[in-house]
Amino acid sequence: MSFIPIPADCDFTLANIPFGVFSTATNAAPRPCTAVGAHVLDLSILSSTVFPQVLKMDSAAKICESLRSTTLNAFASLGKEARVAVRNAVLEVTKNGSQWQGEVEKAMVRMADAKMHLPMEIGDYTDFYAGKNHAFNIGTLFRGPANALQPNYIHLPVGYHGRASTVVVSGTPIKRPLGQTCPPTNATPNFDQCQKLDIELELACYVALPSEMGTPVDIEEAESHIFGYSLMNDWSARDIQAWEYVPLGPFNAKNFGTTVGAWIVTDEALEGFRTAAIENSAETLPYLREERRRGKGVFDMELEVLVKPTGGNDFSKLFTVNAKNLLFSFPQMIAHHTITGCAMRTGDLLGSGTISGEDKTSVGSFLEATQNGKEDVDIGGVKRKWLEDGDEVLLRGHAGSGEGRVGFGECAGTILPANWGRWAKVQGQQKA
Amino acid sequence: MSFIPIPADCDFTLANIPFGVFSTATNAAPRPCTAVGAHVLDLSILSSTVFPQVLKMDSAAKICESLRSTTLNAFASLGKEARVAVRNAVLEVTKNGSQWQGEVEKAMVRMADAKMHLPMEIGDYTDFYAGKNHAFNIGTLFRGPANALQPNYIHLPVGYHGRASTVVVSGTPIKRPLGQTCPPTNATPNFDQCQKLDIELELACYVALPSEMGTPVDIEEAESHIFGYSLMNDWSARDIQAWEYVPLGPFNAKNFGTTVGAWIVTDEALEGFRTAAIENSAETLPYLREERRRGKGVFDMELEVLVKPTGGNDFSKLFTVNAKNLLFSFPQMIAHHTITGCAMRTGDLLGSGTISGEDKTSVGSFLEATQNGKEDVDIGGVKRKWLEDGDEVLLRGHAGSGEGRVGFGECAGTILPANWGRWAKVQGQQKA
Ligand SMILES: [Ca+2]
Numbered sequence: 036m037s038f039i040p041i042p043a044d045c046d047f048t049l050a051n052i053p054f055g056v057f058s059t060a061t062n063a064a065p066r067p068c069t070a071v072g073a074h075v076l077d078l079s080i081l082s083s084t085v086f087p088q089v090l091k092m093d094s095a096a097k098i099c100e101s102l103r104s105t106t107l108n109a110f111a112s113l114g115k116e117a118r119v120a121v122r123n124a125v126l127e128v129t130k131n132g133s134q135w136q137g138e139v140e141k142a143m144v145r146m147a148d149a150k151m152h153l154p155m156e157i158g159d160y161t162d163f164y165a166g167k168n169h170a171f172n173i174g175t176l177f178r179g180p181a182n183a184l185q186p187n188y189i190h191l192p193v194g195y196h197g198r199a200s201t202v203v204v205s206g207t208p209i210k211r212p213l214g215q216t217c218p219p220t221n222a223t224p225n226f227d228q229c230q231k232l233d234i235e236l237e238l239a240c241y242v243a244l245p246s247e248m249g250t251p252v253d254i255e256e257a258e259s260h261i262f263g264y265s266l267m268n269d270w271s272a273r274d275i276q277a278w279e280y281v282p283l284g285p286f287n288a289k290n291f292g293t294t295v296g297a298w299i300v301t302d303e304a305l306e307g308f309r310t311a312a313i314e315n316s317a318e319t320l321p322y323l324r325e326e327r328r329r330g331k332g333v334f335d336m337e338l339e340v341l342v343k344p345t346g347g348n349d350f351s352k353l354f355t356v357n358a359k360n361l362l363f364s365f366p367q368m369i370a371h372h373t374i375t376g377c378a379m380r381t382g383d384l385l386g387s388g389t390i391s392g393e394d395k396t397s398v399g400s401f402l403e404a405t406q407n408g409k410e411d412v413d414i415g416g417v418k419r420k421w422l423e424d425g426d427e428v429l430l431r432g433h434a435g436s437g438e439g440r441v442g443f444g445e446c447a448g449t450i451l452p453a454n455w456g457r458w459a460k461v462q463g464q465q466k467a
Numbered sequence: 468m469s470f471i472p473i474p475a476d477c478d479f480t481l482a483n484i485p486f487g488v489f490s491t492a493t494n495a496a497p498r499p500c501t502a503v504g505a506h507v508l509d510l511s512i513l514s515s516t517v518f519p520q521v522l523k524m525d526s527a528a529k530i531c532e533s534l535r536s537t538t539l540n541a542f543a544s545l546g547k548e549a550r551v552a553v554r555n556a557v558l559e560v561t562k563n564g565s566q567w568q569g570e571v572e573k574a575m576v577r578m579a580d581a582k583m584h585l586p587m588e589i590g591d592y593t594d595f596y597a598g599k600n601h602a603f604n605i606g607t608l609f610r611g612p613a614n615a616l617q618p619n620y621i622h623l624p625v626g627y628h629g630r631a632s633t634v635v636v637s638g639t640p641i642k643r644p645l646g647q648t649c650p651p652t653n654a655t656p657n658f659d660q661c662q663k664l665d666i667e668l669e670l671a672c673y674v675a676l677p678s679e680m681g682t683p684v685d686i687e688e689a690e691s692h693i694f695g696y697s698l699m700n701d702w703s704a705r706d707i708q709a710w711e712y713v714p715l716g717p718f719n720a721k722n723f724g725t726t727v728g729a730w731i732v733t734d735e736a737l738e739g740f741r742t743a744a745i746e747n748s749a750e751t752l753p754y755l756r757e758e759r760r761r762g763k764g765v766f767d768m769e770l771e772v773l774v775k776p777t778g779g780n781d782f783s784k785l786f787t788v789n790a791k792n793l794l795f796s797f798p799q800m801i802a803h804h805t806i807t808g809c810a811m812r813t814g815d816l817l818g819s820g821t822i823s824g825e826d827k828t829s830v831g832s833f834l835e836a837t838q839n840g841k842e843d844v845d846i847g848g849v850k851r852k853w854l855e856d857g858d859e860v861l862l863r864g865h866a867g868s869g870e871g872r873v874g875f876g877e878c879a880g881t882i883l884p885a886n887w888g889r890w891a892k893v894q895g896q897q898k899a
Pocket residue numbers: 162163235237269386388389
């Protein structure tokens with residue numbers, strides 16, 4: 036129990052204690068924070084006032100210094116011990132009757148007054164494709180169910196390198212991309228605004244401990260390299276992707292923007308919600324076999340996609356998906372990613388791939404829900420095949436309930452119109 | 468003519484003035500430099516001594532400050548005017564009879580005493596596939612000449628996002644990667660050391676001026692976003708690639724290491740060597756049409772691949788390729804990369820893709836030269852299908868000759884053996 040009020044159905048209970056980076060109108064410097072109820076706690080303040088007295092360990096000064104930074108990278112690089120110590124310190128100083136209440140209140144900011152920033156400086160961003168139902172749905176759409184999954188799919192976590200420069204925090208608007216598309220009936224490509232703008236509902240993790248180039252991370256140690264988890268929306272331009280992706284994979288269809296939630300939820304908070312991943316029909320190679328977490332590699336969390344159509348007043352829930360629908364765990368992704376000797380740096384971002392369940396309403400993309408634009412989805416009475424300008428998308432996700440609820444907060448983004456007028460002129464085309 | 472001696476056949480004439488970052492045994496701090504003859508000139512020293520007096524412009528103090536940094540990012544972000552001013556200042560203070568000779572000599576370090584570093588902090592690394600002959604050679608190998616190029620190939624510069632964490636400077640050893648491979652005769656994949664370790668001979672450019680997310684870079688302005696050019700070796704694990712790359716492209720086959728040359732050669736130095744790219748049979752869309760550089764989009768430079776086989780005494784020249792063998796120019800790559808609104812940051816690295824000519828000795832990879840391991844190449848009497856442990860690879864490249872020669876210096880790397888013993892044990896396999 037805390038002297039900080041925690042509203043009902045709040046993602047930020049005392050069971051959570053996520054990490055983020057915020058600033059305020061009166062102090063524009065981004066700084067680390069946690070969330071309790073409807074408040075942000077300024078960890079840069081606490082690390083100068085109460086933490087030096089509460090953290091009883093040799094590394095206390097170093098931990099406090101890491102929390103007076105503009106990102107979480109320095110703190111994350113200190114690993115699990117520091118993370119757990121700060122978590123416990125937050126719980127101690129915010130509890131009812133805490134001797135530190137006065138100091139903590141000086142570090143409290145109403146969430147509505149906090150501007151959230153990208154929580155980490157991301158060196159590299161990798162997106163996997165471990166949502167087996169999603170991969171099966173997509174494969175079925177384009178190649179039929181018999182050939183839906185490629186032969187490699189069950190043996191390794193398929194992934195590709197993404198674009199770090201356009202990873203943005205929840206709330207950042209996403210401008211509709213321009214590019215080349217080439218419908219099957221065309222002899223040559225069109226220049227156009229993306230007509231098949233989509234989302235991808237994903238979980239992501241951030242790297243805490245780096246690994247050296249040339250040194251693979253052992254599967255049993257991979258979890259210790261993770262700082263925590265976040266929601267991610269891997270916006271996707273399906274028409275651009277269909278034309279460009281052979282033979283080197285998605286490129287411009289993805290690099291215009293990827294939105295991450297503002298809050299990083301730790302393993303400590305999610306420990307009680309571990310469950311089994313989708314069973315793999317293949318016996319994976321030993322470097323991918325995680326004994327320690329056998330049957331507990333992923334998280335039993337409810338993820339949701341909500342959309343408020345342009346001009347509408349309300350968000351409607353479109354899809355609900357359980358986060359456990361992955362064939363590979365994040366530690367398996369890290370073990371695979373580094374088996375070549377690829378280096379990981381603190382702050383690297385790894386996406387799970389789109390997560391879908393087994394039926395039509397438990398999907399993570401419009402591509403699946405509309406069968407590549409052949410059917411409509413209904414958003415509170417408004418019909419959509421793909422996202423339109425002005426549509427607002429909200430991802431949410433949580434585990435547990437009541438005082439034990441642990442959630443990510445929101446991962447939100449609104450579609451802005453493309454600069455079509457200017458580029459149509461460059462193209463010598465009429466404005467559409 | 469300079470008071471600094473310039474040996475015959477030197478890449479670093481007064482026509483060049485490339486930029487790099489170095490340190491020395493007595494001063495371990497990385498700092499910007501240029502190269503003249505067999506010497507490195509410490510630009511951090513010159514920016515504190517002679518440049519404040521020689522640079523006659525309002526931004527002189529800012530330029531000097533940018534040269535007292537650990538990378539070239541701050542300097543590059545100042546754009547062409549600053550770059551040209553420093554180039555001209557170097558030429559002025561190093562000429563015969565220069566009043567600054569005494570000060571310049573204090574900034575001179577023998578190249579043999581300079582340890583070179585990665586010249587820029589690389590935010591994102593993208594690798595294109597614009598070497599049309601290479602793409603045709605590879606396509607022919609796997610799909611026959613009629614279907615060698617995919618339909619999109621001539622319409623857009625095909626590319627994929629690469630891994631920035633393992634981009635290393637010339638001279639850094641490259642450890643043979645481990646991973647999954649699956650020969651066609653296998654039912655399930657092997658865990659193995661890479662058996663088809665290859666090079667890719669590429670040019671690369673670094674981004675100087677950033678561009679905002681949501682704002683495409685106009686093709687006519689794209690060149691102004693480039694800081695300069697470098698050699699690049701995109702080490703490739705062909706057996707890992709063959710198994711993993713469907714459907715999302717190369718991933719682990721590439722992320723174990725990419726080597727760049729230590730020196731960035733500017734547009735100013737290469738201006739006289741511009742020539743026409745490979746003629747495109749397609750009329751490209753207007754956003755990719757560069758009028759200003761029509762017929763002069765690429766560089767007429769001789770690129771070479773040399774190898775010293777393990778245990779050998781000498782490098783043998785294996786391949787010689789002209790750098791003009793590209794279907795798209797770097798400005799076209801930037802215009803395409805950003806047409807979606809993808810943001811560019813100062814220091815971003817763009818590879819051209821492997822460059823090959825039209826015959827068997829003018830190729831940029833073993834994959835082409837050995838027809839995917841079916842034939843041998845002869846390296847001074849030693850036979851190779853792929854790289855072996857201990858082999859040393861050297862890329863070189865230059866344009867012009869004598870006092871007008873402009874070159875990149877070396878892009879070198881030696882293959883270290885994989886940690887096979889340890890991982891064979893993890894795998895429960897016998898050591899091979
Ligand atoms: Ca994705």
